[in-house]
Amino acid sequence: MRTAKVIGTGLIGTSIALALTRRGVKVHLDDEDTTAARTAEAMGAGTLEEPREPVDLAVLSVPPTQVASLLTRVQRAGLAHAYTDIASVKGLPRDEILAAGADPVTYVGGHPLASEGRPSPLAARPDLFEGRWWVLTPSEVSDRSVLNRVLELVALCEGVPVIMDTERHDLAVALTTHAPHLIATLMAARLVDVPDNSVRLSGHGLRHVTRVAAGDPEFWRDVLEANADAVADVLDAYAADLGEAVGALRGLRSTDREMRDRAAAGLDDLLKRGNEGQARVAHWPGAPPRGLVSVPVIMPDRPGALARLFSAVGKAGVNIEDVRIDHAPEQPRGLIEIFVDQQAAPGLSRLLSVEGWAMPDTDVLVTDRR
Incomplete structure (x- = not known):
């Protein structure tokens, strides 16, 4: 590939x-937002600068509801020899492309699973896709x-290509991304009218679960609209599970011993299935490698604290494999887990304690990645 054009200079397009x-x-x-493009x-x-001749590949980095109209326009202008997109929903663009009279022969749908952080180009980096799944949904034509050409794009970005059927892709992302965002939104929305004292009691779990609810509402409305049926199917399944969980919790307070036992067994089964499902999530590309150990350190909210901690680890001759930071706003300290x-x-944990770093009242945490 010698030339390319990227239309849409947000996080993904710029990366x-x-x-x-x-x-x-x-x-x-190119971008309608000239500030982002600059x-x-x-x-x-x-x-x-506009290309003087058709580029080898055009990447349409726009929401799913805009793919068809943009593809139709740039194909008619003869922009490129091949076209792809990065939209997180593939069924709607496919149907609208056919309805708009665009040419499906020169187009292959794409979805790099690497979005993280802010949508701004300032958050972009060239290694964003390294080792990450990049789904491609070629049609029969x-x-x-x-x-x-699109496979070459994935290789140049060091992604991992996965060929999928369009419907299968949309069902998968409904389960793993779109429905979880709505669940996080529902949980966060419950906090709007509660007293401040209750919100201050938020633990790590609530902050982790509701973090994605901070996403841009306009962006997420477009995504959910584009994949509405698949997301609704997932939420129907959630609703059934939630009903069983409510029934189990009510049953734990029953005066009937047999009913209490059934309720406890049902709740145990749900919690165990949750463990099994979470263990599968831990194996996706980008997760910390198996067998690493987490050294937890309490981090004071002071300028330069993180740099001093990393310096201390470096002096100990220990290689940091991964880092997780949990810090609530307006709190005097947070928790950082250093995976080594x-x-x-054990030696790093002792050394940091000797040097005055506060450690939680727990032993070193082993991360089971089996």
Whole structure:
């Protein structure tokens, strides 16, 4: 691939442009938000100059509801030899592309599963897709050369390509991404009218579960609208499970011993299935490697504290494999977990304690990745 055009310079589009530019591809940038486009250009992601001839690949980094209309327009203008997108829903764009009269032969749907942090180009980085799944949904009429070009894009960005059927993809993301966002939103919405004293009691669990509810409402409305049926099916299943959980909790207070036993067994089964499901999530690309050990440290909310901690770990000759930070706003301290090799963990924990770092009242945590 020699040339590409990225339309849409948010987090994903700019990260793709940075990755391609780093690999020697000449990238042309475009965005209705001229400030975002100029920012991406200033970051070295490419140029705002229009290409003088059709580029090898055009990447449409726009929401699912905009893919079809944009694809139709740029195909008619002869922008590229091949086209792909990054939308998190594939069924709606496919149907609208056919209805709009766009050419499905030169298009292969794409969805890099790497969105994180802010949607701004300032959050972009060229290694965002390294080791991450990148789903491709070619249709029966997609040209093989176009699929190869999009596979080249994934390789240049160091992603892991996965070929999926469109419907299967949309059902999968409804279960793993879209419905969880709605569940987090529902939980966060319950906090709107409660007293401040109750919110101050928020623990790590509530902050983790509701974190994604901070997403842009307009963006998420578009995504949920595009995948409405699949998300509704998942929520129906959640509702059935929730009904069973409510019944089990009510049953625990029953005067009937047999009913209490059934309720306890049902609740135990739900909790165990939750453990099993969470263990599967821990194996996705980007999760901390198996067998690492977490050294937890209480982190004071002071400038430079994190840098001093990393310096102390470096002086100990220990390699940090992964880091997790849990810090609530307006709190004087937070918790940081440093994932290191199992053999190095006990010595590092003792060293940090000697040097005055506060450790939780728990032993070193072993992260089971089996």
